[in-house]
Amino acid sequence: MKKLICIALAFAVALSLAACGGKEKQAVATDGSTSMQKVILALGEAFMEDTGANFTYNATGSGPGIKAVKDGTCDIGLSSRYLRDSEKAQGLQETVLAIDGIAIIVHAGNPVADLTLEQIAAIFKGELTNWSQLGGKDGQIVLIGREESSGTRDGFESVTGTVDACLYRQELTSNGAVLTAVAENPNAIGYVSLSSVKDSVKAVSVNGVAPSEATVKDGSYAVQRPFVLVTKQGEKLSKTAQAFFDFATSPAANEIISAAGVVPVN
Amino acid sequence: MKNNTLFERAVQGIFLILGLFTVGCVLLITLYLVFSGIPAILEIGLWDFLFGQVWDPAGADPRYGILPLILSSIYATAGALVIGVSVGFFTAVYLSKKASPRLKAIMSSAVSLLAGIPSVVYGLVGMMVLVPGIRELFDLPDGASLLAAMIVLAVMILPSVIKVSVTALDAVPKEYEDASLALGATAEETWFRVSVPAAKSGIATAVVLGVGRAIGEAMAVMMVSGNVANMPKLFESVRLLTTAVSGGMGYADGLYRQALFSIALVLFLFILLINGALNFFVKEKRNDSC
Numbered sequence: 001m002k003k004l005i006c007i008a009l010a011f012a013v014a015l016s017l018a019a020c021g022g023k024e025k026q027a028v029a030t031d032g033s034t035s036m037q038k039v040i041l042a043l044g045e046a047f048m049e050d051t052g053a054n055f056t057y058n059a060t061g062s063g064p065g066i067k068a069v070k071d072g073t074c075d076i077g078l079s080s081r082y083l084r085d086s087e088k089a090q091g092l093q094e095t096v097l098a099i100d101g102i103a104i105i106v107h108a109g110n111p112v113a114d115l116t117l118e119q120i121a122a123i124f125k126g127e128l129t130n131w132s133q134l135g136g137k138d139g140q141i142v143l144i145g146r147e148e149s150s151g152t153r154d155g156f157e158s159v160t161g162t163v164d165a166c167l168y169r170q171e172l173t174s175n176g177a178v179l180t181a182v183a184e185n186p187n188a189i190g191y192v193s194l195s196s197v198k199d200s201v202k203a204v205s206v207n208g209v210a211p212s213e214a215t216v217k218d219g220s221y222a223v224q225r226p227f228v229l230v231t232k233q234g235e236k237l238s239k240t241a242q243a244f245f246d247f248a249t250s251p252a253a254n255e256i257i258s259a260a261g262v263v264p265v266n
Numbered sequence: 267m268k269n270n271t272l273f274e275r276a277v278q279g280i281f282l283i284l285g286l287f288t289v290g291c292v293l294l295i296t297l298y299l300v301f302s303g304i305p306a307i308l309e310i311g312l313w314d315f316l317f318g319q320v321w322d323p324a325g326a327d328p329r330y331g332i333l334p335l336i337l338s339s340i341y342a343t344a345g346a347l348v349i350g351v352s353v354g355f356f357t358a359v360y361l362s363k364k365a366s367p368r369l370k371a372i373m374s375s376a377v378s379l380l381a382g383i384p385s386v387v388y389g390l391v392g393m394m395v396l397v398p399g400i401r402e403l404f405d406l407p408d409g410a411s412l413l414a415a416m417i418v419l420a421v422m423i424l425p426s427v428i429k430v431s432v433t434a435l436d437a438v439p440k441e442y443e444d445a446s447l448a449l450g451a452t453a454e455e456t457w458f459r460v461s462v463p464a465a466k467s468g469i470a471t472a473v474v475l476g477v478g479r480a481i482g483e484a485m486a487v488m489m490v491s492g493n494v495a496n497m498p499k500l501f502e503s504v505r506l507l508t509t510a511v512s513g514g515m516g517y518a519d520g521l522y523r524q525a526l527f528s529i530a531l532v533l534f535l536f537i538l539l540i541n542g543a544l545n546f547f548v549k550e551k552r553n554d555s556c
Contacts, residue, residue: 034519059519140407147493147513148324149522164325169408170492170503173513177393177489184398187407 026053028241032065032078035151036227039098039260040078043248046256050247053240066092069230075241077230080155091233097248098227098262101194101216102156103203105179107186112136114205117222121160123189126167131187142169144181144190156191159223175261191223193261216263227262296534303531306330306524315528321495321510323522330525332532334497338412338504339536342487343480345416346423350480351473353420354427358469361428362435363457374432381425389489392418397490404501410492412504418486423476430475434468435461467547474544481536484508507533 028047030040037059044055060068062079066087069077083094104120106112112134115123122128124143132138145168146153152175157163172178175196182188183200194211197203203211206222215221229245231237237245247253249266257264307315310330318331357377361370396417401409438461446456462469484506492503493513505513511526511533518526 142408148322149514149518164322168494168503170410171494171505171513173488173493180393181410184394185401185408 026051026240027056028053028076028238028244029056029058029074030065030076030078031058031060031068031074032230033062033080033227034059034149035080035100035154036078036097037151039227039257039262042256042260043253044244046253047244047247051240051243053243055244066230069232072232075237076245079228079230080151080225081158082226082228083230091235092230093233095229095231095245095249096226096265097229098257098264099216100151100155100225100227100262101211101213101221102152102159102191102223103194103197103211104189104191104206104223105182105197105201105203106189107182108200108202109186110136110202112204113202114208116207117160120206120223121162124157124160124162124166139187142185142188143167144170144172144178144185144188146178146191147171147173152191152193155225156223159225194263195258195261213263217265299527299531299534302524302527304528306521306528307531309521310525310528315525316532319497321505323514323518323525328522330521332507332510332529334495335505335507335510335529336532338491338496338498339481339506339508339533341498342412342415342419342491342504342506343477345412346419346480347473347476348420349416350420350423350476351427354424354472354476355431355469357424358428358431358435358472359457359462362432363453363461374429377425377428380421381429385422385483385486386489388418388422389486392486392490400501406501408492408503410490410503411501412491412498413500414490415487415504415506418490419480419483422483422486423479426475426479427472430472431465431469434465434472437468438464470547471544474540474547478537478540478544481540482508482533484512488513507536 030044037057040057044057047053048055057078058065058068058074062081065074065077066079066083068074069092070090077092079094080100083092088094104115110131112131115134119128119134123134123141124145126143128134129141130138131141143166145156145166148171150173157166170181172181175192178190178192179196179198179201182190194213194216197211205211209215209220209222211221211223216224229248231245236242251266254264254266310318315330315332316336317333318329319333320329320331321334322329357373361373365373392414396414397409399409400406400411400414442460442464443456446460447453451459487506488509491506491509493505493509494503495505495510496502498504507529511530514522514526
């Protein structure tokens with residue numbers, strides 16, 4: 001019995017070593033924004049399937065990701081904000097991969113159709129508490145949000161300037177759950193990824209601009225942020241890293257990017 | 267003869283291995299929970315962890331107090347017991363003592379069916395029917411609340427409470443009841459003065475089983491309770507120990523992730539305690555029948 005297990009184990013080890021040996025040199029390392037996890041892992045998986053190269057992603061955050069590129073500890077950095085001028089001055093360059101649009105949704109019967117970014121921030125911070133203050137029917141506003149670790153929550157709160165200040169009535173764990181909760185409650189307001197908005201709720205326009213793929217792309221819809229690939233200026237990527245970069249920014253990747261809930265730009 | 271013993275030994279060996287597999291799983295999970303749960307508790311401090319009133323693990327200034335989660339879990343379970351056990355207990359008395367055999371068969375299979383419904387379905391119905399219902403009924407801004415969690419949990423523990431209680435009541439010797447009736451007690455007096463006290467350890471087991479089911483449920487609760495880590499109030503949104511773990515595990519990392527394992531450890535200790543209580547009642551039952 002013991003012998004059998006030993007032999008089986010030896011085989012397994014040999015197989016995995018052989019598998020590693022073939023692909024060892026083809027690797028691309030990415031590092032950065034946790035919000036980009038879904039889209040970058042989807043792209044990485046497709047890339048691995050196509051080329052057999054090894055793809056790794058380190059979920060650290062936009063800042064550490066940018067630093068990792070600068071230090072040369074990864075091939076491509078991932079940032080969910082544009083690079084600052086100081087960072088560009090250090091020889092880094094950005095390529096926008098996709099844009100994360102976040103729709104602000106209310107109950108389908110809610111007469112309020114347009115909010116400013118300031119109003120949205122005031123609502124979620126609990127400074128505006130009744131729909132009548134916004135031209136709607138009398139009713140206490142019910143705030144529906146996402147759980148702490150959600151990328152959508154992170155995006156919404158950083159764009160509206162309400163990080164750690166939102167007084168949620170419910171914190172749900174998926175876009176679908178937020179949609180259902182808002183569709184069920186006439187006084188609810190919530191936010192979901194633009195790609196998951198359904199007819200059961202009403203997406204309000206922000207600063208007079210209705211959310212759509214087009215308005216997100218041209219930048220006129222305010223509740224959005226870029227997903228950026230960060231590389232070093234004037235320095236060549238490894239062959240595999242370049243292949244991944246080209247794949248991710250090619251139109252061929254658009255379907256994967258859309259499926260991950262964000263708007264592709266290339 | 268020799269072949270026979272060999273065969274028996276082989277079978278015995280197989281059974282032993284299968285039995286050890288179960289024990290191994292329990293040991294593995296226990297050790298894993300202890301080893302992955304302890305570091306965060308040490309880092310946060312046991313007192314701050316168990317009795318801290320703010321759970322905000324992903325904020326700029328993270329806080330890891332799970333008192334709101336512990337209290338919410340206890341309140342939700344207690345509420346579910348109050349509702350579920352009172353409904354379940356009287357249903358069991360009715361089924362065991364009063365219902366006609368045909369009605370009993372139909373109702374028993376309905377109860378079994380209730381036990382077979384997946385928890386996500388309870389959650390879904392709760393989300394679509396119960397939560398808006400509570401909002402309308404109590405004129406609240408939103409219905410996702412501790413009360414909704416209690417009601418969903420109460421319905422979920424009904425099957426185990428009813429089935430175990432019915433079994434216990436059915437097992438009461440007919441002589442006890444006959445004696446009581448012969449002495450002139452009415453049927454109702456007999457049920458509640460004779461049958462129920464005679465079956466009390468079985469009914470206690472049913473209650474403890476209900477507690478175990480209620481405190482460990484995550485999915486259905488997550489869909490109706492709102493998930494905000496408030497100190498528990500009946501009409502406010504709450505987060506339970508189970509929902510904190512299942513809701514956060516997806517993306518959490520660092521100390522937050524470790525703290526989730528610590529929460530799981532706390533929950534595990536709660537459930538061990540309940541199992542201990544269960545064993546106690548079962549033992550008492552054996553002594554009763556001696």
